[in-house]
């Protein structure tokens with residue numbers, strides 16, 4: 615069993631409103647076994663304990679919402695997709711925009727864009743992927 619007991623004087627990761635960072639704070643007082651007041655050793659500020667915030671990574675958040683949007687787009691298009699018409703995907707195949715392909719891993723996808731000479735953007739249930747093509 616992990617001992618989760620904390621006591622006054624312990625260091626705990628907390629959010630400092632002044633430093634705008636998650637830093638190790640010293641516990642000054644406890645309320646119901648949870649830290650109540652802490653002191654930030656960096657700025658010396660004493661304040662109420664705030665749990666550390668998860669590092670906000672705008673890049674990963676953007677990717678998540680983009681994936682959601684792409685999934686929605688796929689769902690919208692799925693109704694009009696005739697998956698029987700999907701051709702098995704091959705790297706050496708030539709595809710047109712709006713043609714359907716059948717990928718062994720990603721499933722049925724809709725060719726949305728031809729990029730450069732040998733790449734195409736395909737919308738799958740799990741999002742858009744760049745695929746090789748002829």
Ligand SMILES: [Zn+2]
Pocket residue numbers: 630631632633634654655656657658659
């Ligand atoms: Zn601070």
